[in-house]
Amino acid sequence: MHYGIIGAGAMGYRYGVMLQEHAGVKVDFIETWEPNLQAVKSQGGVKVARDHQNQRLIPINIYRPEEYSGSPDVWIIFKKQMQLATELMRCQKAGLFKPHQYVFSAMNGMGHFEKINQFFDPDKIICGTAMIATRMDKPADVDFMGDLGTEVMHMAPYNNQAPNLTMQQVFQDFQLAQLGPKWATDWQGMCMSKVVFNAVCNTLCTMFEIQMGEFIQYPGVREMAKQLFDEAFDACERAGIELIETRQAEVDSVITVSKAYQYHYPSMYQDFSKGRPTEVDYINGYIAKLGRQNDYICRTHEFVVHEVHLAETMRQFK
Ligand SMILES: NC(=O)C1=CN([C@@H]2O[C@H](COP(=O)(O)OP(=O)(O)OC[C@H]3O[C@@H](n4cnc5c(N)ncnc54)[C@H](OP(=O)(O)O)[C@@H]3O)[C@@H](O)[C@H]2O)C=CC1
Numbered sequence: 145m146h147y148g149i150i151g152a153g154a155m156g157y158r159y160g161v162m163l164q165e166h167a168g169v170k171v172d173f174i175e176t177w178e179p180n181l182q183a184v185k186s187q188g189g190v191k192v193a194r195d196h197q198n199q200r201l202i203p204i205n206i207y208r209p210e211e212y213s214g215s216p217d218v219w220i221i222f223k224k225q226m227q228l229a230t231e232l233m234r235c236q237k238a239g240l241f242k243p244h245q246y247v248f249s250a251m252n253g254m255g256h257f258e259k260i261n262q263f264f265d266p267d268k269i270i271c272g273t274a275m276i277a278t279r280m281d282k283p284a285d286v287d288f289m290g291d292l293g294t295e296v297m298h299m300a301p302y303n304n305q306a307p308n309l310t311m312q313q314v315f316q317d318f319q320l321a322q323l324g325p326k327w328a329t330d331w332q333g334m335c336m337s338k339v340v341f342n343a344v345c346n347t348l349c350t351m352f353e354i355q356m357g358e359f360i361q362y363p364g365v366r367e368m369a370k371q372l373f374d375e376a377f378d379a380c381e382r383a384g385i386e387l388i389e390t391r392q393a394e395v396d397s398v399i400t401v402s403k404a405y406q407y408h409y410p411s412m413y414q415d416f417s418k419g420r421p422t423e424v425d426y427i428n429g430y431i432a433k434l435g436r437q438n439d440y441i442c443r444t445h446e447f448v449v450h451e452v453h454l455a456e457t458m459r460q461f462k
């Protein structure tokens with residue numbers, strides 16, 4: 145199978161490089177961020193380390209949307225939620241999308257599959273979530289967090305039917321790439337299970353500008369996490385969404401995942417620290433909106449959304 149990665153950021157590089165190196169498949173990257181394109185061209189590829197060790201230069205194929213004439217079997221999309229609509233329009237205008245193509249994404253937050261569905265056949269959309277941590281501190285320079293083999297991700301067809309042969313082939317390629325795929329049966333429950341996790345770890349680490357390993361040093365982490373998870377689970381239950389993890393499993397995973405990825409600054413902080421807008425409206429904000437739509441007020445999530453926007457606004461005074 146031939147893969148095209150839309151968004152050569154932290155996670156785009158993670159999936160593309162692991163597919164190219166371990167599954168031996170053809171991968172092309174599509175990127176719009178000029179410093180990233182220039183850095184790949186001038187250094188001859190992307191620099192990849194694991195947990196700050198063994199940095200290597202990996203040669204890759206990278207193109208602006210308008211330069212690309214290939215036709216991958218599967219697109220993998222890793223943009224930030226705020227960039228997605230514009231990026232999809234630009235790729236469509238450049239003639240990148242073809243009717244035979246499948247598409248996979250494991251972006252955080254909610255709302256992206258409805259946007260992707262405007263460009264792709266719903267029977268060819270594979271929804272995903274990735275409990276996989278990657279840092280990109282500079283253009284064309286990424287750090288894969290955690291040991292090889294600790295990667296865990298979920299996937300589910302957008303039509304909630306059994307995966308067809310092409311989807312199974314994608315699953316096999318992800319297995320060979322050592323991305324640790326598992327099937328789920330309901331994409332919304334699968335995605336919300338990740339959203340509620342990010343609503344704790346990404347948001348709190350961002351506000352306090354800390355790594356996940358530092359975050360769990362605070363003895364009150366379980367209590368804070370439980371309060372946010374309880375509200376989120378209550379909102380999901382009222383909306384008829386069944387999560388794939390229990391409340392207790394989510395609280396436990398805050399500790400285990402943060403231990404495994406101790407040096408990771410969650411992706412929300414990576415945006416925050418670069419002066420960019422964060423995905424908080426698509427994470428805590430989405431949970432709060434879901435609650436309101438179902439006559440339930442997620443007071444803590446609503447407050448936390450304000451706190452992150454307050455912190456974003458205050459960057460101008462620092
Ligand atoms: N990083 C992680 O560990 C994880 C991230 N995710 C999710 O995956 C999705 C993609 O995230 P991630 O790969 O981290 O995103 P990145 O920010 O690393 O990359 C996404 C895009 O952002 C742009 N970009 C990145 N850095 C800059 C910068 N300094 N200045 C201007 N533009 C920049 C580039 O596109 P452009 O030029 O178009 O702006 C790039 O293609 C998000 O939904 C995220 O929540 C999910 C699991 C883990």
Ligand SMILES: CC(C)(CO)C(=O)C(=O)O
Nearest residue numbers: 275276277345346410411
């Ligand atoms: C790696 C992980 C799971 C940390 O919360 C993540 O999703 C992110 O950084 O956005």
